[in-house]
Amino acid sequence: MQRSVLQAGRSAQHQTRASGSSRRPFSSARLLQNVVCNAAATPANGNGANGAHSKPGSKQVAKYPSPAQTIRTLVDISSEGTLCTVGAGGQPVGIPVTFTTDKQGQVHIHLDRAMVEMANLASNPAISLMVQATAQPARSVGAVTLMGHVSLPSDASEPVPLAVEKCLYFGGLDLNNRGQEVSAADVAAAEPDVLRKAAAELVHNWNSERAEDIYRIVSAFQGVPLTEMSYAELLWVDYLGMYIRTEINGREPEVVRVPFYRPVLDERDARSVITMASQIAWEADRAYTPPLPAIFADAAANN
Incomplete structure (x- = not known):
């Protein structure tokens, strides 16, 4: 069922691009929000990481660039x-x-x-x-x-x-x-965003090749089962998070801001953080607990 929903959404996404037009509780939500957007203290990366939309002196990472x-x-x-x-x-x-x-x-x-x-x-x-x-x-x-x-x-x-x-x-x-x-x-x-030169390519690659990741991330972030997602499209990526256009069955289309759990440092780091968010949503959706690698399991047993 989930695969058919994703395929239908991707088909609609491709049709939207071809026509040149724009379209405007789940247990994994809390887990994904903890990993993707609820940040502990993180050193600034030269872009004012602790500035935008944060209280002065706050250690919580901003959700938006200023x-x-x-x-x-x-x-x-x-x-x-x-x-x-x-x-x-x-x-x-x-x-x-x-x-x-x-x-x-x-x-x-x-x-x-x-x-x-x-x-x-x-x-x-x-x-x-x-x-x-x-x-x-x-x-x-x-x-x-x-x-x-x-x-x-x-x-x-x-x-x-x-x-x-x-x-x-x-x-x-x-x-x-x-x-x-x-x-x-x-x-x-202020400094320009570290992803400004790479953002367009990141958006294109994820929408055309890894659209399922975007569906999973936004469905988990909003606490909505994947089967209720009718459309999801990545719009933009900056060093603090992503904008995703989403349509949920029975709701008005909206643009959702999904913050990262820490500022990303470059394009490679952004790819890693987005991939990790998708993997966490996938595992939570299936109540899947990956086995502990042997090197860690042996160390745990010895302790």
Whole structure:
């Protein structure tokens, strides 16, 4: 029965991708939550592991990256945006531009000196740059508007550095944040996500080759029998957890956040943690206790 449910869900998942559209108690739940998301003290990995959505001084690992971290990630994985300058009479003008970032996260905008925005900037250096990833799955993560000013360099061939004064963060998958103002200092102090370059491939691989893992993880995390899961799709992975779109029989579709039990360090570490979560859900579903390897069994007997 479970296999037929998983096969039906995977079939629907493939049909959804082909059409280009998006679809919006169980004993293993507590065990999986203990291993996947309920963290003890864990050293920070350079991404503010104990910061986002945690009380100051708390040793519990955050469940979400902070808005500042996500802003750094979005800017780092993007190279296009919409630049808005102030034209004659105070009329705002938006144009598409490309940009690059340096190792410190400084944004450098590439401008055509013959375009109308140059005249606007000469009279008013205030600008905003709206950034959102151009392709899925990164596009669904969120968007940010960087607000500040520029100083035009004397060399017309040089990109223009953007002095950011504040940011507006629009969470996509993180529904808790809609138009939240974030200071430039917080963004400058944050680091982009360690999985930002690998997340799209992780999402593709798990959905296309290991969809059963995603079904098992989210069903166990929500405390719902696998037979009641009609659809599950991994949407995004960051160093603190996963977003999964799920449909449970008789319920409205929803996006579920499944936190990791500790921050992951790199792509390989993320693969390990997700695989472990799926294995734990599988074992709990079958009330399976793996035998103790001989080397440990012998040591236990001797003690």
